[in-house]
Amino acid sequence: NAGVTQTPKFQVLKTGQSMTLQCAQDMNHEYMSWYRQDPGMGLRLIHYSVGAGITDQGEVPNGYNVSRSTTEDFPLRLLSAAPSQTSVYFCASSIQGIGEKLFFGSGTQLSVL
């Protein structure tokens, strides 16, 4: 049982490049979410999904896209990377919703030059 798996662990991009951060969970969780962690700002919600085919915006969605075609996967896409997107990104899932315990991935450290 791997839990929540994020890839890659580290990534360096140039401004304007695009990439996808992968997140997969094998716990059959309905709820999945993406956070970014910045010094002094804690974790901020980017996007979340309450089930396959359903996504919604969080606190800081600009510059990011998501989709949820399966229960297991919830990729985060950066269409045109900007230095302001340099951060540590965490994917998290829970059985049904926020009131339940969130399981976090190990994070992706992204640098945009």
Added chain:
Amino acid sequence: AQRVTQPEKLLSVFKGAPVELKCNYSYSGSPELFWYVQYSRQRLQLLLRHISRESIKGFTADLNKGETSFHLKKPFAQEEDSAMYYCAFQSGSARQLTFGSGTQLTVLP
């Protein structure tokens, strides 16, 4: 907007001393409150939630609606408690969990 505030970015205590990590929220209803912890080189994980009224690793947290606080307490800190602690808040039926900015706790020997 609902907010959760952790006023201390850094907190240092000596081993065996009591520790209190502060968390205040702004919301007039009945919130769901959580403490998450991130130990060095480990994943962020749930420490406790107010609805469970539990004590985990000697930590407790009481919801004080009058003061809109959910402070995390431990009577005798241990070196292994050194970590980043995040208070998190969910309001009503909201599907978003709002995190505070975190407090880095260091327990000195």
